[in-house]
Amino acid sequence: APAPPASDDGDTETATEDADPGKARGLMHRSARGWRRLKRRCAKCCHLCCLVAQSYEERAQTPLQRCVHSTIFKSIISLCILVNAMSIGALSQEAVTAAITNKSPNRIWEDIEFALSIIFLVELVLRMLAEGRLFLIGDDWMWNVFDSALVLQFVIEEAMGPQRDAPTFSFTRVLRILRFARILRIIRLVRYFATARIMVFSILGSMVNLCWIGVMLAIVLYSFAIFFLQGIEQNWPSFDEATKADVENDYNTIIRAMLSLFMSVTGGDDWSNKMTPFLQDPFFGTFFVIFIFFMFFGVLNVVVGTFVETAAEVSRRDREHAIERETTRAQEYANDIREFFNQADKDRNQVLNWDEFQSHLNDNRMKAYMSSLDLDVSQASMLFHLLDVDDSGEVGVEEFIGGCMRLKGTARSIDVNVLLYECEKVMCQVVEFKDFVKEKFEAFEAFFGVWTDNTRTSGSTKVRKKRHDLDLWTGSDSPRESVQGPRPGQFLQNLVRAPLPWKKDMDGRRSGSIVSMKSMKN
Template sequence: MSCPPERPRRPSTSSATGPRPKRNSQMSNNGRAQGFVPSLPSPTKSHRATFTPKLFSSLTRVDEELRSKAAQVDADKAAATRKTEISSEANHRPSCSQRIVNSPAFDILFAFLILTNAVFIGVEVQYGLDHPNDSDHWVFQWGRNIYTILFSLELFIRLGAQGKLFLCGEDRRWNCLDSIIVIASWWEAALEIQLWLTQDGSRSNFAGITGIRTLRIVRITRLVKVARLARVLRFVMALRTLTQSIIYTLKSLIWAMVLLLLIVYSFGILFTQVVADIISEHAQLIEEQAGLTVEQIEAKLEAKRVGEQYFGSLWKSMVSLYMSIAGGVSWEQVLVPLEASGWIWVIMFIFYIAFSTLAVLNVVTGVFCQSAIESAQSDHDMVIQSILNNKEAHIEKIKMLFTEIDAAESGVITFQMFQERIMSQEVQTYFESIDLDVWDAWTFFKLLDMDAGGAVEIEEFLLGCLRLRGNAKAMDIAKLCHDQTWLIREQARFWEFVESELYHMQVQMTSMAGQRTGSR
């Protein structure tokens, strides 16, 4: 007698999960082979507060893990660097000369000495013009010697502090300039001693140099010391920018001069031939005097004289043409010899003036401006200073905007306060001044409230406005692409897992349905 079929029972929580461990174990092995663990804890109420997902990770969790790993690497590197610094400090401590050179007072002191030395040289030159019989006063002699000793001391201190870097480091150009000037100063002192020893001044025993020639060399060396003023440029940002821009445009200047020379040379050949024919024709008419009045002869003589003055040779023609466009002479005077040759040459000369002044010179000016801008942008210190100045200006504007919105001076901005003030003309003007386009008050407020506290403090307001002003930065777009790539990858893993789970559920349900049919 067969037993009656068992009545189907409603699966309980324990029975429902009872037959699954075997499949879960298999799935776990398959999941580990694929790189993830599909066994999930039961989301009961007691475990919800401490639940940690094991199958998938959120972007925040991945970012925190990467940040923690980066912090650990940074800590390890800092520890290794600190050990190296401790060992290097134990083996090598800054010398006295290095401490002096690295002191800001050192640069300030010698910058002041450079300026006073330039003034001293100017006073000496003017005194020599006013008192030709006593141009080399003892005050100037002592002054030159004192400056020479001080600048030599500076050079030796820098040499002792920098060592090999004196000629190979970042300041090698300035160091070479200082070395040349100091050597010239000592050479000047040696020549003055030689002049003092040869009191007659007629013939020097020092390498056969005459006293007058020696005095000229001394004056040239004094002028060389004025070049030391260039070192002050490194302390003044505006002067350094102008100087670097001028130096940067030298290459463009050379090619601009070559282009202008070719243009002037081409037109010079043309006008020289024309005027030469006119001069030859006038000379022949004057010599023959065929039916010419006195006034006509005088006019032709004047035209011949002016033609020879401005177009007498190719060199004179080129100089006259350049002076016509550079303001050295009125081109109306240069045009007089060409008027006698016909109107076509007058039009050609006017075309040369228009082409040179309106086209060539303006293009050259534009090239110079572009070169100056590129020079300013390539100056690392100048770029950093410009960025800092712009950032400080924006921060000041944002603080004023925060004060304008926070009329109660509570230190925080609520959404109601923000919504009430956002449409005012003053606030809109402030937003436009910092390149912010606020079209939705609530969206903008949410972006500013980074801690989701319901109110915006001054720090959040500053950081938010600096982050949101202007167009999207390349870094913002790159971060968005990175997060989107991560999201697509995790979404693909999620759908793969869901599909696998649905497949196994289908297999299990088919198996259970078959077992139930067989039992019947």
């Protein structure tokens, strides 16, 4: 089909495009595949750079730092801490035995404790030299100060020499008492065990709640103690001698009454024994049962719930535990996916094609196994195409594992929001393109309408040729329109109804024409 007429001065450029849709789709497909390969190569390069940076940081450490931070060094120190805890217990037992039997204690445990203290002193010096100023301002500065205090106590005790055993020297008695504070060094071991660390941090994090719980229990026990003391006062004349003896033992003061009620709730004594003075009065006896019920199923459950909530919060805040848990979970999932890949890869070429994937999923056990991994295998073809990001018809091991980890489970909130964002961006582009095309078509319609009005009366061969080209381009077949030009507003309708360039009519000729977008923009 001929192109629309151009102006005499050559300002308007028009062309006819006979684009092959199959070829265009092929170009788009190859372009998208090349872009995906480029992104994958960039990701591999970034990962390689991270590994290089990590190895550089490891090489940047001094030999002393690598020694102090090594797993072997930490394991040896942990073993020494355990042996030190056992030696302190053995020393305490030997001291009591010597006091009872009037014999001198065995010196072997003191020698072991001395050797361990020397090891701890060397370990502290090595860490101070390796960490430098981070020893006092780093993340573990509190542990470092605690270890320094224990080592300083050992140095002072050894510097005193024979005077440390003098029974009249008060300072040595204080040092002897503080010696058993070394047992607290065993708390350092919780840093290497995630579960123990969470328990210790939960206890420390619950100290504020524990104080308020103690205040609440004191108020409750104080209120009930006053009430029961009034009952004892009213029923004192009717008590027998045995009951009066129990009352004098358990409820003679307000503090003793609070202690008796606390023991009856916490299991320090059977609450039926504490209830004996109130059995003669049904009102106070019933109220004592209500007190036990309230404390067991009300107050104590609230206390337990508070501690459980605190432990859960500490577990969520424990960054190391969360990272370790997620890493372990991801590693286990990747191992399961790798096992499925190895079973499906029949030719053992580390590449999975569609035939192998489909034949392996025909087994109901494999379908159930994939479903247990949070992967929807109801549409196996769609799943394979989503895993095959480069559209090569084959999926590698890492590509398969990464795709399965990306597609497992249901859509998350971020996935839905990304999809909405992409749809909104595409809609904005479509609306912008629609406005652009509408503006150009309206400009063409106005231009061609003016041009036909100016050349309607012309009879030259050139003008008739241009009018004939315009009729073919607009699809006008009416003789009246051929002479007078298209009616106002009909050009856009004829252009919309015109078939696309790759559509053929019944006569086998191309009857449509489209102006190139490049010419439009120009």
